[in-house]
Amino acid sequence: EIVMTQSPATLSVSPGERATLSCRASQSISSNLAWYQQKPGQAPRLLIYGASTRATGIPARFSGSGSGTEFTLTISSLQSEDFAVYYCQQYNNWPLTFGQGTKVEIK
Amino acid sequence: VQLLESGGGLVQPGGSLRLSCAASGFTFSSYAMSWVRQAPGKGLEWVSAISGDGGGTSYADSVKGRFTIFTDNSKNTVYLQMNSLRAADTAVYYCAKAWSSSYYYFDFWGQGTLVTVSS
Numbered sequence: 001e002i003v004m005t006q007s008p009a010t011l012s013v014s015p016g017e018r019a020t021l022s023c024r025a026s027q028s029i030s031s032n033l034a035w036y037q038q039k040p041g042q043a044p045r046l047l048i049y050g051a052s053t054r055a056t057g058i059p060a061r062f063s064g065s066g067s068g069t070e071f072t073l074t075i076s077s078l079q080s081e082d083f084a085v086y087y088c089q090q091y092n093n094w095p096l097t098f099g100q101g102t103k104v105e106i107k
Numbered sequence: 108v109q110l111l112e113s114g115g116g117l118v119q120p121g122g123s124l125r126l127s128c129a130a131s132g133f134t135f136s137s138y139a140m141s142w143v144r145q146a147p148g149k150g151l152e153w154v155s156a157i158s159g160d161g162g163g164t165s166y167a168d169s170v171k172g173r174f175t176i177f178t179d180n181s182k183n184t185v186y187l188q189m190n191s192l193r194a195a196d197t198a199v200y201y202c203a204k205a206w207s208s209s210y211y212y213f214d215f216w217g218q219g220t221l222v223t224v225s226s
Contacts, residue, residue, distance in 0.1 A: 001168075034212035036151075043201055043216035044143075044151065055214060087151055091211040095167050096141075096153040 002026050002090050006099035012107040019075040021102045023088035028068045032092035035064055035073045038101075039084045047086075048073065078104070108132040108215040110202045115220030118192055122224070126187040128202030128217055135183040136160065139205035141213065142176065142187045144198035144222075154200070155187060158208045169195075192224045 048064035203213035
């Protein structure tokens with residue numbers, strides 16, 4: 001099983017600042033990585049797939065990068081609606097696995 | 108696209124439950140589907156997946172042999188039959204549509220249905 005490790009667990013950021021979230025895979029997953037956003041009481045929402053392609057309707061302030069084992073989600077200028085939990089997910093190997101999540105909170 | 112789960116509830120340890128997810132807004136038989144769960148206050152855990160033609164299924168080790176995923180294309184519905192339930196299965200269960208049968212990331216999700224396993 002591929003283990004996905006996200007860091008940090010919690011990120012405190014002021015509105016308008018940049019947020020950088022990391023996701024590491026225990027073995028290479030090429031670019032088969034997705035990022036999701038989840039707000040309290042809601043289902044996850046797809047943000048990024050293929051490590052760097054924004055899903056339909058996702059604002060340009062969200063960007064993804066990386067390949068192999070190291071990946072990054074960057075939110076260039078945090079808006080109030082961006083405070084949430086973010087998960088990465090690999091779909092290169094079975095079983096599919098998620099990271100444990102990074103909570104982005106207001107500083 | 109709409110995914111509407113149902114069937115959650117309170118069940119005793121060792122009991123069974125069947126979850127349903129009614130899909131609309133896309134050609135159901137052309138897409139893989141999956142179930143993902145989230146225990147209270149915890150992260151996301153993939154549970155099971157089925158290919159668009161229903162011919163291929165996969166399960167997390169934690170549910171293998173106890174859960175079965177299947178589809179009824181005439182009803183545009185995916186099911187999760189859960190047997191021998193344990194307290195550790197308590198979670199919100201989400202139905203999710205995969206991008207394709209080759210790329211299992213999830214572009215649409217249902218609102219979730221809560222399963223509580225307790226005596």
